[in-house]
Amino acid sequence: MNAENTANLSTDALIDLYRRMLLIRIFEEQAIELFAKGFITGTTHPYIGQEAISVGVCAALKKEDQVLATYRGHGAALAKGCSPSSLMAELLTRTTGCCKGRGGSMHLCDVQQGFLGTNAIVAAHIPIAGGVALSNKLRNQPLVTTCFFGDGASCEGEFFETLNMAALWKTPLIFVCENNGYAISVPTSMSQATPDIADRARGFGILSTVVDGNDILAVHQAAIDAVQHARNGQGPVFIECKTVRWERHSAFSAGRYENSEEAQKWKRVDPLPRFKRKLMAAGVSESRLEEQAKQCQTEITSAVDFALKSPSPTSESIYEGIFAE
Amino acid sequence: MRTLTMRDAINEILREEMRRQSELTLLGQDIGAYGGTFGVYRGLYDEFGPERVRDGPLCESATVGFGIGLAISGMRCVVELEFMDFVTVAMDQIVNQAAKLHYFMGGQVTVPLIIRTPIVSRMGMGPQHSQSLEAWFMHVPGLKIAIPSNAYDAKGLLLTALRGKDPVLFIENVKLYGTSCDVPSEEYSIPFGKARTLRGGKDITLVALSGTVPVAMAAAEIAAKSGIEVEVIDPRTLNPFDDEGIAASLRKTGRLIIAHDAYRTCGVAAEISQRMMETAFDYLNAPITRVTGLDVPVPSGALHQGVVPNRENLVTAIESLLN
Numbered sequence: 001m002n003a004e005n006t007a008n009l010s011t012d013a014l015i016d017l018y019r020r021m022l023l024i025r026i027f028e029e030q031a032i033e034l035f036a037k038g039f040i041t042g043t044t045h046p047y048i049g050q051e052a053i054s055v056g057v058c059a060a061l062k063k064e065d066q067v068l069a070t071y072r073g074h075g076a077a078l079a080k081g082c083s084p085s086s087l088m089a090e091l092l093t094r095t096t097g098c099c100k101g102r103g104g105s106m107h108l109c110d111v112q113q114g115f116l117g118t119n120a121i122v123a124a125h126i127p128i129a130g131g132v133a134l135s136n137k138l139r140n141q142p143l144v145t146t147c148f149f150g151d152g153a154s155c156e157g158e159f160f161e162t163l164n165m166a167a168l169w170k171t172p173l174i175f176v177c178e179n180n181g182y183a184i185s186v187p188t189s190m191s192q193a194t195p196d197i198a199d200r201a202r203g204f205g206i207l208s209t210v211v212d213g214n215d216i217l218a219v220h221q222a223a224i225d226a227v228q229h230a231r232n233g234q235g236p237v238f239i240e241c242k243t244v245r246w247e248r249h250s251a252f253s254a255g256r257y258e259n260s261e262e263a264q265k266w267k268r269v270d271p272l273p274r275f276k277r278k279l280m281a282a283g284v285s286e287s288r289l290e291e292q293a294k295q296c297q298t299e300i301t302s303a304v305d306f307a308l309k310s311p312s313p314t315s316e317s318i319y320e321g322i323f324a325e
Numbered sequence: 326m327r328t329l330t331m332r333d334a335i336n337e338i339l340r341e342e343m344r345r346q347s348e349l350t351l352l353g354q355d356i357g358a359y360g361g362t363f364g365v366y367r368g369l370y371d372e373f374g375p376e377r378v379r380d381g382p383l384c385e386s387a388t389v390g391f392g393i394g395l396a397i398s399g400m401r402c403v404v405e406l407e408f409m410d411f412v413t414v415a416m417d418q419i420v421n422q423a424a425k426l427h428y429f430m431g432g433q434v435t436v437p438l439i440i441r442t443p444i445v446s447r448m449g450m451g452p453q454h455s456q457s458l459e460a461w462f463m464h465v466p467g468l469k470i471a472i473p474s475n476a477y478d479a480k481g482l483l484l485t486a487l488r489g490k491d492p493v494l495f496i497e498n499v500k501l502y503g504t505s506c507d508v509p510s511e512e513y514s515i516p517f518g519k520a521r522t523l524r525g526g527k528d529i530t531l532v533a534l535s536g537t538v539p540v541a542m543a544a545a546e547i548a549a550k551s552g553i554e555v556e557v558i559d560p561r562t563l564n565p566f567d568d569e570g571i572a573a574s575l576r577k578t579g580r581l582i583i584a585h586d587a588y589r590t591c592g593v594a595a596e597i598s599q600r601m602m603e604t605a606f607d608y609l610n611a612p613i614t615r616v617t618g619l620d621v622p623v624p625s626g627a628l629h630q631g632v633v634p635n636r637e638n639l640v641t642a643i644e645s646l647l648n
Contacts, residue, residue, distance in 0.1 A: 117434075124390065161387030323490075
């Protein structure tokens, strides 16, 4: 069952949501390929299958609103408006990357876009997001801070500490839990005592909701409600998005769920064809959507091209930027 | 010139900068109306209120995390950790976050965060409230570390930290809070990376840190009675570290003792010793000597007195080095 267009988005706006998801999907497919070819060192954590969450949430935000995300954060970065070229160059650790090639796949940041970074320590960015949200409150700025994290992070102490502090200080912080069912290999059934992570946030007195994270319109509506609540000074909001991790934990990790029950489930819930069907049922022509696909493909091809042609940092620069002064 | 205690000097510069910098915020536990566990924040809550002198829940990790969030948003923040032993609870935020964000984000953010924390050695508070853990942080690129031993240096170094752009671990010492010296009321700052010679001498260089500094000064005084001139140097900051300041003294004296309350193994003394061998080996007339805390969990009660260096330990080391 799909959510309705309760936000009354125009056809163009609906197609734009589709385009943004597609852009992430193609970006991630390219990243996996570039990793396989040896262009990406370390690893890369694919966001494939979770596109509806970051796109649905970020579409409810202003450019000045801040977003922090995890090492599985390419999707959030793209959804917040970061340039695919500078992100791809960062994945390839080139000087033209958003972090000058210092961060790589797990450390993306574009302050100009309000994207305050992805973090590779599970849950560590949650209190940092809390501090960013507190700065908005102390400055009386009507901005909200959104923090994406996974089900794994919801078991870390800093998660609970931040729920408490954000609720206590009524900071304009939107917690978005992307519950994809797995922390590397451990399923949530083996790590969580209760089925809904949102219940824990409720325990701190935080307005909380659970949505189908593969239904873009459901996520988007939840985000619109959350943003309104937080922006009005009513305190933090918690959105748990139930989703499925289709790809392996990282390109470096073993295991994928081909032929498993998850694979069957995935085919039913993949947010892209699901939303495409919905758009077509609403009268959008398939050719118009295919045109979007072509444009996204061109944009990502050009981003890959830009990244591959960009220089790597020189070894002389290694000590630059340890300190600001 | 008036004298101030180290506690009051820190309080004074925080108060002055809170007045000058409207967005400077203090976070911690018991820092509000209570005035801080050791009274460093006395009166600040009354003047600046609960928004800027912000008492929070007991969670060192998220407190530092919130401080980083404020800092990267351009709001300078001072977080107090009540005992240095509690850095363990906030380790990830200090080591993996504060020290690294500027570097791995390609300079897009700065982290003007100051983490103040006191060493509580020499008080007999037992194994979980007595540690000097500065060496751990000297090991981590990206953190500036100040470790002043007197009111004058504390005020000047803290002002530098409060006007800077980088994360600073500011290590104080409860035993020194009540000690006084001349402190100008006019504004002054002390740059990081410049050691201070507290007492001149030509026979031995004695480098001492934090709570060991007064002990080193007392030992030098005793040695002077036997005609031994000990040059006592306080590095004041560990990162950046004044290699050249220590080396210059060593080239003159040819002998080096390094003293600190912290554990011996992998302590700051080991690092300084190695640096001096790399910098001034040809000038050494004797092996470098360490006088340090023992490698033992610091016991409560009377036993703790034998764990950290005392004046006699240092006098013995001085005499042995010359014989």
